[in-house]
Amino acid sequence: MSNSRIEGEIARELTGLAELDLDGLRRRWRRLTGRPPPEHITKQLLSRLIAYRIQANAFGDLDGQSIKLLRRIAEQQTKGKAGTGVPTLESLNVSSRTAKSLAPGTIIGREHGGTMHHVMVLADGFAWNGTTYRSLSEVAFAITGTRWNGPRFFGLRTGDKKGVGTQKYGSQ
Numbered sequence: 001m002s003n004s005r006i007e008g009e010i011a012r013e014l015t016g017l018a019e020l021d022l023d024g025l026r027r028r029w030r031r032l033t034g035r036p037p038p039e040h041i042t043k044q045l046l047s048r049l050i051a052y053r054i055q056a057n058a059f060g061d062l063d064g065q066s067i068k069l070l071r072r073i074a075e076q077q078t079k080g081k082a083g084t085g086v087p088t089l090e091s092l093n094v095s096s097r098t099a100k101s102l103a104p105g106t107i108i109g110r111e112h113g114g115t116m117h118h119v120m121v122l123a124d125g126f127a128w129n130g131t132t133y134r135s136l137s138e139v140a141f142a143i144t145g146t147r148w149n150g151p152r153f154f155g156l157r158t159g160d161k162k163g164v165g166t167q168k169y170g171s172q
Contacts, residue, residue, distance in 0.1 A: 010055060010059075014051050017050055017051060025046045026046070032057075102121040102156075103121065104121055106120070107120050107121075108154050108155075110153060112143055112144060126138075128143070136154055136156075137149060137153075140154070
């Protein structure tokens with residue numbers, strides 16, 4: 001079956017979820033997972049969980065490393081350690097070496113000047129605002145007009161060897 005045909009079928013299936021009531025969604029969950037649906041869950045959230053599972057079954061789920069990272073973020077949120085902001089690599093004890101090997105398709109973001117900027121990692125560079133750049137430093141320069149270490153600007157580095165302060169995701 002072709003990808004476009006599969007995508008069309010998935011799109012129709014996802015659209016059909018909106019027509020189901022809570023009982024219908026619960027039946028769909030059970031058919032999809034073989035387990036009873038989570039109790040006391042809203043129709044909207046159950047619909048989103050089903051949509052995710054349908055897409056993950058068709059196109060692939062998260063890799064093990066991403067799942068572990070998301071679990072650590074959830075644990076920090078539960079324990080109140082993550083604060084009010086977005087978790088940083090530093091707060092998650094994630095090595096900047098790991099961050100350097102961002103997979104194509106990864107979206108990284110940074111707020112600057114009151115605007116949120118999203119950059120997509122490509123196999124041969126980085127896409128921002130309709131332009132492809134060779135490095136994150138070039139993207140940071142395009143955003144700010146000043147020279148930046150790109151990984152530091154985007155919060156992928158938590159500090160340098162001299163022990164100078166950390167640059168956290170979303171701060172300026």
